[in-house]
Amino acid sequence: MFLSISSILRAFFFLAQCSSAQVSPPLSSLPPSDVTRSDVIFSELKTTIISGAQTAPTASSAPSSTTTEAFTAIATLSSNGIHGTASAITAVRSRPPTTRPCNGYPEFCERKFSNISMVVAHNSPFVKPHNVASNQLYTVVDQLNDGIRGLQFETQKPNTSSEIRLCHSSCEYLDVGTLESYLTTVRGWLDAHPYEVIAIIMGNNNGQRTHIAASEFIAPFKRAGMTRYLWTPPAPTMNLTEWPTLAEMILKDKRVVVMLDYGANQTEAPWLLRQFNYQWETPFSPINPAFPCTQQRPPNQTEDVSRNRMYTLNHNLNIELSLTGVSGLLVPASALLDKVNAVSGNGSLGLNVEHCEQLWGRPPNFMLVDYYNRGNFAGSVFQVAAIANNVTYNHKTYCGPDSNSAASRMSQGSTVLFSCCIVLFLFLGRDLGIFTGGFLLFASR
Numbered sequence: 188m189f190l191s192i193s194s195i196l197r198a199f200f201f202l203a204q205c206s207s208a209q210v211s212p213p214l215s216s217l218p219p220s221d222v223t224r225s226d227v228i229f230s231e232l233k234t235t236i237i238s239g240a241q242t243a244p245t246a247s248s249a250p251s252s253t254t255t256e257a258f259t260a261i262a263t264l265s266s267n268g269i270h271g272t273a274s275a276i277t278a279v280r281s282r283p284p285t286t287r288p289c290n291g292y293p294e295f296c297e298r299k300f301s302n303i304s305m306v307v308a309h310n311s312p313f314v315k316p317h318n319v320a321s322n323q324l325y326t327v328v329d330q331l332n333d334g335i336r337g338l339q340f341e342t343q344k345p346n347t348s349s350e351i352r353l354c355h356s357s358c359e360y361l362d363v364g365t366l367e368s369y370l371t372t373v374r375g376w377l378d379a380h381p382y383e384v385i386a387i388i389m390g391n392n393n394g395q396r397t398h399i400a401a402s403e404f405i406a407p408f409k410r411a412g413m414t415r416y417l418w419t420p421p422a423p424t425m426n427l428t429e430w431p432t433l434a435e436m437i438l439k440d441k442r443v444v445v446m447l448d449y450g451a452n453q454t455e456a457p458w459l460l461r462q463f464n465y466q467w468e469t470p471f472s473p474i475n476p477a478f479p480c481t482q483q484r485p486p487n488q489t490e491d492v493s494r495n496r497m498y499t500l501n502h503n504l505n506i507e508l509s510l511t512g513v514s515g516l517l518v519p520a521s522a523l524l525d526k527v528n529a530v531s532g533n534g535s536l537g538l539n540v541e542h543c544e545q546l547w548g549r550p551p552n553f554m555l556v557d558y559y560n561r562g563n564f565a566g567s568v569f570q571v572a573a574i575a576n577n578v579t580y581n582h583k584t585y586c587g588p589d590s591n592s593a594a595s596r597m598s599q600g601s602t603v604l605f606s607c608c609i610v611l612f613l614f615l616g617r618d619l620g621i622f623t624g625g626f627l628l629f630a631s632r
């Protein structure tokens with residue numbers, strides 16, 4: 188019986204992948220445009236500016252405005268092809284603003300990291316075809332290329348001699364490899380994208396009682412070549428006004444903010460932020476489609492503190508599986524993703540962000556979603572972010588690695604068909620009583 192169920196499932200997941208692919212060209216196949224001369228000028232000036240800022244006597248008290256102005260000038264110079272000097276920088280300050288985007292938008296360069304809404308891939312590494320415990324369809328490089336700027340995931344040490352691995356709920360169910368290997372991939376992307384700032388938000392040891400020591404995170408980041416990009420906070424807690432601008436982070440090349448939910452020690456690893464001293468979260472892995480924008484973690488934080496810190500909106504709708512040995516395994520509610528990740532409508536990301544803004548006076552910093560490529564169109568989560576950020580959504584978004592494959596030309600109809608199939612499967616599986624055990628056993632092979 189499992190065999191026949193298995194082949195039906197294979198077909199479903201094949202359809203899922205086909206219908207999720209898009210027809211726009213991938214960024215990597217587009218001409219490199221301005222990523223040539225202006226980059227060279229930028230990087231030459233960057234060295235000068237940073238060394239200047241470090242030797243300035245007021246560097247600790249007033250580096251930010253200097254750096255930001257310099258950045259604007261640099262980008263303006265670069266786009267005009269002028270050979271920059273200090274006097275030229277002053278001279279062009281009144282010209283039209285920069286065309287060099289930071290995290291996709293020129294407007295973001297001068298905004299603080301804490302004043303930008305970013306789309307976060309929930310469980311970013313958990314990309315395994317045919318596995319119901321997966322949270323994303325596309326790998327981390329595609330995620331970043333498409334506009335994801337936050338990478339969230341669980342870490343785990345299945346035994347004391349193991350390296351830190353990336354596992355969903357348990358390494359028995361979904362183990363996608365070592366933290367080091369994943370970080371090496373991310374570091375490669377950062378090397379190739381010098382104007383991008385990202386956040387890495389980790390859970391410590393899959394919610395188990397024992398935590399992985401903060402010091403153990405140092406080696407994987409170091410061996411992945413990530414250390415040089417790690418941003419170190421100036422203080423053990425920070426409110427919204429204290430964050431640097433993206434331009435400052437880019438100029439200093441400290442473009443990766445890393446947070447750990449529990450067990451951080453900023454004496455041992457100063458760049459590994461104790462997450463809840465810098466941001467709070469709405470309810471975790473919700474199964475409530477109303478998605479209340481209330482504060483959940485850290486518990487009992489005063490509203491005054493919350494209003495002055497960054498926050499994460501958990502907008503990943505789950506269904507709960509009960510599996511022998513593991514109670515309450517949460518997996519994405521796949522059939523509803525097109526609605527959950529939509530710009531508007533009941534239960535949508537767009538509506539949820541609006542509710543959050545009403546409650547807190549500002550949109551969430553991190554919008555955590557499953558299968559970011561799904562929605563009312565592929566890219567709708569990025570439109571929600573653009574609205575939250577008060578910038579114009581460019582509609583150039585595509586999602587996925589390759590638009591030219593036959594699979595991507597499949598009609599819209601397959602999306603509908605897929606949703607129907609999943610719903611059918613949920614009923615079928617429940618009625619046959621094999622939904623959890625039978626499927627996962629098959630799926631994890």
Ligand SMILES: *[C@@H]1O[C@H](CO)[C@@H](O)[C@H](O)[C@H]1NC(C)=O
Nearest residue numbers: 301302303304549550575576
């Ligand atoms: C950025 O700050 C402005 C001014 O305080 C505020 O209106 C806006 O909601 C903020 N945006 C984000 C994404 O934090």
Ligand SMILES: *[C@@H]1O[C@H](CO)[C@@H](O)[C@H](O)[C@H]1NC(C)=O
Nearest residue numbers: 345346347348349350352358
């Ligand atoms: C510890 O975990 C690693 C990674 O899963 C595994 O290769 C190794 O065999 C385990 N060692 C023991 C003693 O269980």
Ligand SMILES: *[C@@H]1O[C@H](CO)[C@@H](O)[C@H](O)[C@H]1NC(C)=O
Nearest residue numbers: 425426427428429491494495
């Ligand atoms: C943010 O922190 C700074 C420095 O501690 C402080 O001067 C400022 O009043 C704080 N702002 C808010 C709104 O709490």
Ligand SMILES: *[C@@H]1O[C@H](CO)[C@@H](O)[C@H](O)[C@H]1NC(C)=O
Nearest residue numbers: 401450451452453454455456
């Ligand atoms: C953090 O690490 C330092 C240095 O190893 C240690 O003295 C301190 O007790 C640690 N703090 C916590 C909360 O574990």
Ligand SMILES: *[C@@H]1O[C@H](CO)[C@@H](O)[C@H](O)[C@H]1NC(C)=O
Nearest residue numbers: 475476477478532533534535
């Ligand atoms: C929106 O969804 C909620 C369940 O989350 C439901 O109770 C409510 O009736 C729905 N509202 C509309 C207008 O469909």
Ligand SMILES: *[C@@H]1O[C@H](CO)[C@@H](O)[C@H](O)[C@H]1NC(C)=O
Nearest residue numbers: 482483484485486487488489
């Ligand atoms: C939060 O506060 C409530 C009472 O207001 C208390 O019962 C609970 O233990 C507190 N939780 C934590 C984690 O401090």
Ligand SMILES: *[C@@H]1O[C@H](CO)[C@@H](O)[C@H](O)[C@H]1NC(C)=O
Nearest residue numbers: 294549574575576577578579
């Ligand atoms: C949104 O941006 C426009 C300029 O593009 C500006 O006029 C407006 O005040 C901004 N709105 C908010 C809420 O910041």
